[in-house]
Amino acid sequence: MEQITGRLVRNAEIKKTKDSRELVAFTVAVNDRYKPKGKDEVKETRFFSCAYWMGTKVKDALKQGTIVNLFGRVNLNAYKGTDGEYHANLTFHASHIEIIAGVKKEGNTVATADVGNTGAPQTKDDLPF
Numbered sequence: 001m002e003q004i005t006g007r008l009v010r011n012a013e014i015k016k017t018k019d020s021r022e023l024v025a026f027t028v029a030v031n032d033r034y035k036p037k038g039k040d041e042v043k044e045t046r047f048f049s050c051a052y053w054m055g056t057k058v059k060d061a062l063k064q065g066t067i068v069n070l071f072g073r074v075n076l077n078a079y080k081g082t083d084g085e086y087h088a089n090l091t092f093h094a095s096h097i098e099i100i101a102g103v104k105k106e107g108n109t110v111a112t113a114d115v116g117n118t119g120a121p122q123t124k125d126d127l128p129f
Helices: 057-061
Strands: 002-008 013-016 022-034 042-052 067-080 086-103 110-112
Touching: 042 067, 057 086
Parallel strands: 042 086
Antiparallel strands: 002 022, 002 067, 013 022, 022 042, 067 086, 086 110
């Protein structure tokens, strides 16, 4: 099982297959940066076309700008286009979705969860103990 963390580039949508099965489809942008020895920093963004088959209720939480952790399988979809050229895109079949930060409906505030060194979400409480 692989994991990616990224930001949704547009709202998720429900799609139907030819045999009437439903899936939640969305695109996630994953930013990466590194600095090769003796060179300038390189910034890259990879886009993943994602599919979630476990239910459609999660669609309402997957809005543009939401940051998610996805667990599942990465695939490469290669094909020959109608223009005769070869193309490829990254796909991700998510089996588990974890929302790290989401945008509230009004857009004025953002709900976030802190991520500690363990990689597990930790929420801040006002509890005295």
